[in-house]
Amino acid sequence: MGLSVPAWPYTRVKGVRAREPEVRARSMSDFRQPLDLPVPDAGTMHNDTERCVRAVRSKDARFDGWFFTAVLTTRIYCRPSCPVVPPKAANMTFYPSAAACQQAGFRACKRCRPDTSPGSPEWNARADSVARAMRLIQDGVVDREGVPGLAARLGYSARQVERQLLAELGAGPLALARSQRAQTARVLIETTELPMAEVAFAAGFSSIRTFNDTVREVFALAPGELRSRAARGGRTPGTSGAISLRLPYRAPLTPGNLFGHLASTAVPGVEEWRDGAYRRTLTLPHGHGIVALTPQSGHIDCRLSLTDPRDLTQAISRCRRLLDLDADPVAVDEQLRSDPLLAPLVDEGPGRRVPRTVDPAEFAVRAVLGQQVSTAAARTHAARLVRAHGIPVEDPEGGLTHLFPTSEALAGLDPEALALPRSRRTTLTTLVAALADGSLRLEEGADWTDVRTELAALPGFGPWTVEVVAMRALGDPDAFLPTDLGIRRAAEQLGLPATPAALTARADRWRPWRAYAVQYLWTVDDHPINHLPA
Structure with missing residues (x-):
């Protein structure tokens, strides 16, 4: 604020x-007690057959993402709110994740598209290793660094991570990442005109054959059939390379709370409110992008322009986290x-x-700039840093001009050039130095308690700054x-x-x-x- x-x-x-x-x-x-149907822990709900059956028969969309219904007779899996007539209870079995359904040989329903369900709220509400692993997998860590990289970030062995995820989600990190790649591929197939070979590699598949086999296995349609089906349904590819999609959420949602906050604190050049949409630049693993997010009834319209389509998964994940959509x-x-x-x-x-934020390190810098000053002053300080150290970008559709500067770019700034009190200059330069050399890691899978301790040890980090970073960045x-x-x-x-x-x-x-x-x-x-x- x-x-x-x-x-x-x-x-x-x-x-x-x-x-x-x-x-x-x-x-x-x-x-959580909607109506008369209390929900047990997400990690165990799929084992409570009676409650799962009642949820499916009620078609309550609030249960989407908590568990998935697999139909033994048709070999398809659905979200609880699927509009089709529910099968007999004896023909239903339940899984904690879409990846577990796919691993068991079930394919995604073409009506309710369970692979597009909101994510389980557990992963953003818990601080244990499984939740941290899921947040990192959603951000594409397995695709970029493999299971060893995921395990290293969590401080466990790869075998321990595999065992923990299998126990709670019915699928290991590779299966979970594969499920995410399949959904990314579907979005690219249906919303772009990219050749299928480019779609395959952009979605993270190692070969065209693996891409084709996975799409057929998960969606029971070949990639070309998915694109044709989308065209018959009235979906058209985005113009100028833009990708348009819907980000689902669980109702209710008060958009003024989200978009009002983001717009009123927007850093000029990096963020803006234009034509009813919040727009901002994104720094991503393979390039950069610009996103426009527009609140609608039941979903958020998301329009992404990416310099490299391989960043689609990460861009979507970060936008969902920004808006707390899970x-x-x-x-x-x-x-x-x-x-x-x-x-x-x-x-x-x-x-x-x-x-929340699309970049925890960016938000930590902005939190320091916002210490004991008004919102307008914090925006002014951030805009100066952006103009001096941010990478310029082109935005033909609006007024965005820069990426927010990286920690590495800010690590070399001259403290005397900052129009800040001397104590806050020290706070800022110490923070960016720790972020740049890796001694402080702010990321989706960070341990909240450990990071609080590390932040509190930095000069100028009092309770307000530590907690606002914990709330919005972590x-x-x-x-x-x-x-x-x-x-x-x-x-x-x-x-x-x-x-x-x-x-x-x-x-x-x-x-x-x-x-x-x-x-x-x-x-x-x-x-x-x-x-x-x-």
Whole structure:
């Protein structure tokens, strides 16, 4: 939000971090109760046949991504909300992931397209190794670095990672990455005019034969048939090399909370609000891109222009994380609504998400620039860095001019050239040096507790900066900002405790969703971050 005060005494609830995985896993069953159908942990729900059958018969889209229904007679698998008539219970079996279905020999339903379901909310709500692995796989780490690279980032052996993923998801890292490649291939087939050979390698397949075999196995159609089917359905390839697709989410969603925040804090040249869409540049593993994200009923329109189509998987994953689209708003709102002081805020705008980031390192730099200054001042400081150190890009459709500078580019900047107080110059230069030399790694699969400790050891990183990075860069749904000026104002108006220590203790009942409570508390002030731009 860009509103902060000097660091106050900060009291942490003892023992919470040590118990964190248990708290997060338990919360999914305790607090998410749509209708009369409580949901157990995502890792075990597929084993509860009775509840899965009831979910399928109710066609409740809120269960999409939690489990998948495989039909023994037709050998297809579906999302729970599939519009076709449900089969007999005796003909259904259930899996925790699309990859597990595919590995068991089932192909994706052509009606409900289960491979495009929102991701399981577990992977963004948990801090254990399986959740961290899933976030890294979604960001394409297995495709770029293989299973050994994934294991190294997690601090485990490749065998341990394989065993943990198989136990919970029914598929190992290679199968999960293969499923993701298949979905990327489908998007490229249906939304571009790329030759099939280029689609295959852009999606991450090692050979045309593997590409063809995988597409036929997963979708029961050859690549050419998929493209023809899309054309008959009225889908046309994007112009100027742009890729257009829909990003699904679980309802409800309050778009003003997301897009208002992103637009009001946008860094000129890197981000903009134009014609009802949030647009920004993206730095990606093989090149760069520009994305336009437009809120619609039931989905987000996503239009991507990439210099290298191999980056499609990573671009989609980062956009989903930016908008927190895999969240489970029913679970979050039910828990927060149980507090009578928060209930009116939840009822007024249910489904608020946590605006996150496409680049954790970028956000950490911006958080330092935003310390103890207004939103406008933070944007001005960031824009100066962008013009001086960012890589220029062309944007024929708008006003984007640069990529946000990398940590390596910022590591060599002259502190005296920064229009910042001396102490904040030291904070910024120390941060970018740690990011550039790899001693500090901010990424999707980072351990939230370890990174908090590392950030707190840097000069100038008080509780507000550490927690805002944890909330928006790392994606911790339980991060909390008791020293934020906007939160303190909201607490005063709602009758909540005013001091950070007392407010933190009071917020214990909101766990593990305190980052979402922050979004609701920010609505007490009439700030532009809460509204779509005019």
